[in-house]
Amino acid sequence: MTEKSPSTLINFFIFNTTLGQEEGTEHEKILFYYPDADNIDKQSRSVGLSEAIVHFCGTFAPDRPCEVVQTLKSRQVFYQPEENFWMIMAPSEVTNKDGNNIVYHQDEVQDQALQSILMLSYKIFRLFNGPFSMTFNESVDSCRELLKHFFTRFIKSIKLAQQDLQDVLQGIRFLPLGKQQFLKVQQFINLIEANFSNITYAQLLFDDQLIWSSLDLDHTQILYGYLTTNLLPNHQEAENIKDQNSKDSKSVIYNLDVQGKFITGPTELGHAASIGKIPRIFINKDGKWEIFAVIVYKVLDTVLCMLVKYDTIFPTSTSTIDFFRKLDKFIGPQIKQLTFDIAEQNIINRRLSLTEMQYRFIYFNHMNCAFKSSIYPKINQPAIIGPDLMRLFYDIHAEFDKSKSNEEFLAKTATDCWVVGKIADQRELFVAQNLKNGSLLDINDEMKKLVGSLFGNIFYFNS
Structure with a gap:
């Protein structure tokens, strides 16, 4: 052939x-x-x-x-x-x-x-x-x-x-925070909305993981996708072109001298002409489509996306640059400290994620679009499994989509790879395990270990 x-x-x-x-x-x-x-x-x-x-x-x-x-x-x-x-x-x-x-x-x-x-x-x-x-x-x-x-x-x-399956699911990677850190985030967002009445919605991300969104799920999902697969990668690529040394940078250095900056908005707060083109989006609010400006502010790995009523910040160039100056002065110091707090939690999460790498899995929750996977280490990176395994995941997902009920599929490939698909309470889990001489009992035990170590009581697995 x-x-x-x-x-x-x-x-x-x-x-x-x-x-x-x-x-x-x-x-x-x-x-x-x-x-x-x-x-x-x-x-x-x-x-x-x-x-x-x-x-x-x-x-x-x-x-x-x-x-x-x-x-x-x-x-x-x-x-x-x-x-x-x-x-x-x-x-x-x-x-x-x-x-x-x-x-x-x-x-x-x-x-x-x-x-x-x-x-x-x-x-x-x-x-x-x-x-x-x-x-x-x-x-x-x-x-x-x-x-x-x-x-x-x-x-x-x-x-x-x-x-592949990641494109179909369009999931959201969430960053789990401790109670204290999450309360700080909530307080920070509330202060912004209280001090700037024209900021209607906000999303907060850290290292492409969502921490907070005041939008409904449908708008959260599509805006998160736009930020993580389009706006932020394009901005980073432009930054790399400006600074060739950034290509060799493998880690972000956290220090108190770092300054935040607008990704969409003015490049220089002293000049109104530097505002440039700001994206505008349409949000359906109470059955009416309203236009919002997308203002994105970044400090190290933390990204704050604010949706501002479009007609409130563009009456004149002078009033617009004044708005950005006030916003930068207000959120700059607070988001910097918040970044350090979140970074500490993220280091702990990365240590825990070493367990994930022992398994090849995809987890998706239809109720909040939560997505977790060791097959896609980062957003915009291809899957680390072959097309045949991915096609099998696809087929299982298609069956789940048709049945709309709690089910479990188990298959063994020609290369002795066990594939397990399970759906329960609108949560889907796909796992690929190489157990050459493994039996059904062996793969069942491995599934229990995976679910117990990574999902706890979130995803129930019954033998």
């Missing part, structure tokens, strides 16, 4: 079912289409076929929209983010040649991974632009321009072959 050809994106489009109702105007349904090199007839046929499939499936399950259509050679993934709006993605299947025959490997790319791409792309779009319907109701042409601007860039970041 020849080497496998990876999956590639055939097309990606968004359409609205209320448009193009008259014969000959079907192309008006299209709000965005990739690749734009396809002529309008081909685009219209693709959209028309997808809409027909949606209507056909709707006659059998009106309360469950169509998700995936699979054939031998192709696949289409559907997602309805809002009423009348559909997002469709069609990837090619992984193939290779066996003599003169083409072999299609349909299980190489998981359906859930593809659906997660569509859902994540919509959530990111909504975060920075609001829902589709908001712009659509104002102007269809403006909606098309906005979608083109966003999704043309987003599509370039899609890596079908590298999607």
